[in-house]
Amino acid sequence: MTRAIILGAGVMGTSFGLPLSDRGMEVRLVGTHLDRQLVAGMKQDGVHPRLRAPIGERFSLYDDTDIERAFAEPADLVVVGVSTPGVSYAIEKLSRHMRGKPAIVLLTKGIAEGEGGIEILPDTMARAFARQGIGHGPIGAVGGPCIAGELAVRRDTTAIIGFREPGLAATWAAAIATPYYTLRHTEDLVGLEICAALKNFYAIGVSVPQGQAEIRPASNGAGLHNATASLFNQAVNELSAIVAASGGNPSTAQGLAGLGDLHVTCQAGRNSRLGRLMGAGSSYADAMGGPLKGETVEGTLVAQTLAGPLAALAAAGRLPESAVPLARSIIAAVTANRPLAPAWDRYHLTA
């Protein structure tokens, strides 16, 4: 039987275990030091306290004090389910406990600053392993639209898995897919990962008109859906340009990894709640310290990381800063706590 170990018992790590379990894999779900209550709750009644949904039949549960036991036998697949701030924790734990050379997939949606541009998290992990002389298997990722609470109750979902190694993404897509969880596959890991992280960031900007509509009601009840659609298109164009400048395939941004995931996040994600609050006049600091306190809103971490890579891409002549006005206004709003308002005159210079 295939064995999968999932590190991180948050909502997405746990939900991803469901198709694995339904496909007959043994699933070892390992909580981080921050997940102890979640693991204790699941041990008590088999229900994830935040998902309010039962875990899979073939799950066994471990908290961080038990991690040695979870990794005692080699796995075929290791899944990283922590959010961006937990990536260094995951690297440290895998460096110490991983046996053999299992395939690793990151669910985590984030980026790091690399030399000359964006570094995708699979490369951050590979670099950390290499620095320590640790041999490892292929490192890939899953991106695309997936609200964890929907997957947790087996609602139809199509996501996308990527590995650079030819054929490997297709193999794992076939091994994981169930009737309710379909996986497309790609070898464009760079495009997939940039889309996964940056759609969170762009969802903040695209959701601004929804907040503006709340505080500026029109006499006839009209919303600001037209403006939202324009910003959505701008976000996808910028995403394509950043992917291309980073060596990925721009068409990845036009698919599920880019516009598909942006749509879901704008409809139901945590990042769009920040955009709506900022559109309604809240500053970044007030929104994060108030209604969103304690929430995982990773687009803000992208905003804090992206200025350097964009400047490097511009300096290398690969992407002029004028090509990404929406990105620049989101970065300014988050890092300098400035109001976030669309600058229409600077958008749509290209189709």
Ligand SMILES: NC(=O)C1=CN([C@@H]2O[C@H](COP(=O)(O)OP(=O)(O)OC[C@H]3O[C@@H](n4cnc5c(N)ncnc54)[C@H](OP(=O)(O)O)[C@@H]3O)[C@@H](O)[C@H]2O)C=CC1
């Ligand atoms: N690939 C996909 O299909 C999807 C991926 N995602 C991504 O999955 C990741 C997890 O998201 P989600 O499950 O929704 O978020 P949660 O907040 O539910 O879970 C985050 C996990 O990371 C842990 N964590 C956070 N900070 C640290 C830290 N400093 N050290 C160690 N562990 C830490 C959390 O602990 P704690 O218990 O404190 O939260 C928890 O285990 C995100 O990057 C998200 O963007 C989301 C949707 C779909």
Ligand SMILES: O=C(CO)COP(=O)(O)O
């Ligand atoms: O990544 C997601 C859906 O694919 C979830 O988005 P949020 O992190 O904004 O909730």
